[in-house]
Amino acid sequence: MSSPNSAYPDIPETQTKPKRHEWPLWEVFIRGQHGMSHRHVGSLHAPDEEMAIKNARDVYTRRNEGVSIWVVEACNIAASSPSEKGPLYEPSESKVYRHPTFFDIPEEVGAM
C-alpha cells in the first residue's frame, strides 16, 4: 500500500460484509448472421437463463434479427489454468491477437 490519501479511499483490505444475494453472472456467446460459430462477446447479470438471453439480446446485439445467443452461468464454465511449472514468459510470436495492430480501430476514433 502506498501513501494513504483520504480523498481517494482505498478498496477495503478485507471484505467484512457477508456475501450478498446478487443476480448471477452469465457469459454470452453470439453467432451473427454470417458468423462461423458462437463467439464469446461478454458477460451480464440476470436472475435466470431466460432473462439472461433477453438481456443478451438487449445489451449485446441491440436487437439485430437472426442471431443465435447462448448463455451459460459463469460459475458453470470450466477453464484451463495457466501451468504453475510452465514458463511464465512464453514466446509471443504465435499470439497475433496480443499485438495492437491485430485490432482494427475504427477510423473515426483515430480521426477525432
Add this chain to the structure above:
Amino acid sequence: MYAQMVKSEAADESAEAQAFQARIDAGEKIEPKDWMPAGYRKTLIRQIGQHAHSEIVGQLPEGNWITRAPTLERKAILLAKVQDEAGHGLYLYCAAETLGVSRDELTEMLLDGRMKYSSIFNYPTLTWADMGAVGWLVDGAAIMNQVPLQRTSFGPYSRAMIRVCKEESFHQRQGYDIMMKMAQGTPEQKAMAQNALDRFWYPSLMMFGPSDADSVHSAQSMAWKIKMNTNDELRQKFVDQTVPQAEYLGLTVPDKTLKWNDEKGGYDFAEPDWAEFFEVIKGNGPCNTERLAARNKAWDDGKWVRDGLLAHAEKRNARKVAAE
C-alpha cells in the same frame, strides 16, 4: 479522464513479479487466471471501477435532456448515446468482476462514497447546447484516453475498451453535429453554444487530472501498461485537436492566453483552476449531491425488483427440480 488520479500500488521485487513485468514488456496480455501482483490487481479494480462508475453517473447529465430533446431524431440519438454509456459501464464492471470483486460490491462503494467517478459529471447541463458540448468535449477527452487503453495489459479491460471505442465512434460526432447546428443557427442558438463552451472548457481540461509527470504512482501504472500516457500529454493532445474545431464553429475558447507555439508544435494554454478540481473531487461540485442521490435512489428503489425477479427464478428452479 474517466479514471482520475487512480492511486497505484507499489510493485514487489519477487521473481514472479519480475517475470510478470517481462510478460507485460513483451506486449503480452494478462488474463484473470494468470498470476499477478496484488498491487496490479488492486490498482486495476480501482481504475476499472472508477471508469465504470463514471459511465453510469455519466448517464445523468445527458439523461437530463432526453425528455426535452428538440426533435424526435435528436431524442432517439441522445437516448441511444446515453444507453451506450450504460452498456459501457456494464462491460467495464464485468471486466472488474474478473478480478474478484462483484458488481454489487463496486456499486455499493460508489454509493457510499468510497469510490469516485470523474469530476466532469458533477457539472450541470443547463441548455440544449450542453448536449453538444458534452459530446464534443467530454467524449472527445474520454476518447483520448480510451483509444490507447485498448492496448492495456489486462485482457478483459483491453477487450472492454475495444468494444467501447467501437461504439463510441459516433458519440463525439453527434456532439459536434449539435454544436454545428447551434453555431450556424439563430443568434440565440449561437450564444447558447458559446455559453456551453465557456462552461465546459476548463472542466474538460480537468478530466485529465493534475500533472503527473513526476508521480511515482503514474510511473508504476505506466510500467504495468494500465496507464498509457501522462495526463499532460493527453491534455496537450486534446487542446491541439479541439482548438481548430472551435474555430471552425466560430466559437471562442475561453482562454485569453491560448496561443500556438511553433517550437513545441502545439498550443500554450491556461491550466484549469485545480483548487476547484479538488473541491469537486471532495464532493463540493455543483451537482455532486444530486448525482449521488439519483444513483442511490435508483439502487434503493430497485431493490424490490432485483429481489423479486431473483425470488421468482429460484422458485421456478425449485419447481423444475421437484418435477424431475
Add this chain to the structure above:
Amino acid sequence: MADVTQEQLFEFLCRMGDNTLVLGHRVSEWCGHAPVLEEDIALANTALDLIGQTQMWLGLAGEVEGKGRTADDIAMLRDVWDFRNVLLAEQPNGDFGQTMMRQFLFDAWHLAMLTALTKSTHEQIAAIAAKAVKEVQYHVERSGETVIGLGDGTSESHKRMQDALDLLWPYVGEMFVSDAIDDAMAAAGIAPDLADLRAQYDAHVTPVLAEATLMIPEGGFAHKGGKTGFQHTEHLGHLLTQMQWLQRAYPGATW
C-alpha cells in the same frame, strides 16, 4: 370497400403515432434510473423502437394531411386536446412495476393491433405495421416475463404488481372502444374491428396474469377520452411542457 376521408385517416394515424410518442417518452424517462443496468438498457431499446415508430406514423399523418407538417411539427406543436393517445399511455411511470404493467397491458394490445394492420388495405400502413410488429413482439415477451417474475416473486413485489394492475386495469377498456373513425377504418379494410381484438387480447393477457399470480379486478369500468382527445388526464399537459419546451421557447429554430 368503403372509402375513408382524409380527416379520418389523419385522425387514425395520430392515434397510432401519439400512442407510441407518449409511451416512448414515458419509457425514456427511466434512462439512467432503472433498478439494474440490464433493465436500463432494455427500457431504452423499447423507447427507441417507440420513437422510431412515432416518426413513421406521424410522418405518414403529415403526408396524408397535406399541409406540409412534419412528424416533428405534429409531435412538438400541438396542445393537449389535439393528442389522440389512449389514457393508458400517458399514465405516470410510478414504480418500476407500474411501468412494466403499463407496458405489458399496452404491448398486448399493440401486438394484436399491428398484427392485424400488416394486412391493411393501405399499403403504407401495412408496411409500417410489418416493421413495428417485429419490435413489439419482443416488447411483449419481455414485459410479460417481467410481470410474471415480479408478480410471482417476493410478497412485496407481488403486492406492488397487484397494486399496479388494480390502478391500470380501468385504462384497458379504452383501447377497444370503437367510434365512427374506427368503424370507417374497419369498413375500408384499413384497420381491424376493435371488438375482434379484445378476444385475442384476453387470450394473451389472462394466462400471463394468472402465471403472475395476479387477480384481474372485477367490473368492466373503463376510463376514456384519450383517443378521441375529448378529455385527457392532467398528466399529459405536464409531459408536453417538457417534450415541447425547446420548440416552443425558440420558434423557428432548427436543431
